[in-house]
Amino acid sequence: MDALQAFQTLDLRVGRILKAEPHEKARKPSYKLWIDLGPLGVKTSSAQITELYRPEELKGRLVVCAVNLGTRAIAGFPSEVLVLGAKDGEGRVVLLTVEREVPLGEKVF
Numbered sequence: 001m002d003a004l005q006a007f008q009t010l011d012l013r014v015g016r017i018l019k020a021e022p023h024e025k026a027r028k029p030s031y032k033l034w035i036d037l038g039p040l041g042v043k044t045s046s047a048q049i050t051e052l053y054r055p056e057e058l059k060g061r062l063v064v065c066a067v068n069l070g071t072r073a074i075a076g077f078p079s080e081v082l083v084l085g086a087k088d089g090e091g092r093v094v095l096l097t098v099e100r101e102v103p104l105g106e107k108v109f
Contacts, residue, residue: 011068012084012108013037014098020055025075031055032077038105040067043081046074051092064096064108 001009015035023030029050035043045065049058065081072079085093 009068010066013040013065013067014102014104014106014108015043015063015065015081016104017058017061017063018042020053020058022050022055023075023077025077027075030074031058033058033083035063035065035081035083036104037065037067037081038103040105043067044078045081045083046077046079047083047085047093049083049085049093049095052088052094061095062097062101064098 015037017033018036019034020031023032023046026046028048030046030048031050033045033047035045037043043065064084066084067081069082084096086096088094
C-alpha cells in the first residue's frame with residue numbers, strides 16, 4: 001500500500017460539537033463530547049482536551065474527526081470517533097478545525 005492509499009483508508013470528517021461535559025470516570029482529565037456529523041448522525045467521543053478548553057466554549061465548535069476507527073469504551077463511555085488535535089509547545093492539545101463553515105459530515109482530503 002502506498003502513502004496515498006494509506007491516507008485514503010482514514011475517513012476524516014468535519015463535525016460540530018453539540019454538547020461537552022466532564023468525563024469524571026476517566027483516568028486522565030477528559031470531556032465527553034457529542035458531535036453532529038450531518039448525514040453520519042451524532043457520534044460520541046472522549047477527548048483529553050481539558051487544559052485549553054472549557055465545556056461551554058466547545059459547544060458549537062467545528063472539529064475534525066476520524067470516523068472509521070471503531071468504537072472504544074473509555075471508562076464506560078462509548079468513544080465512536082477520534083477528535084483530532086496537535087500538541088502545543090507546552091504539550092497541551094489544540095483542536096484541529098476548519099477555517100470556514102462547511103457542511104457537517106464533509107470529508108477531509
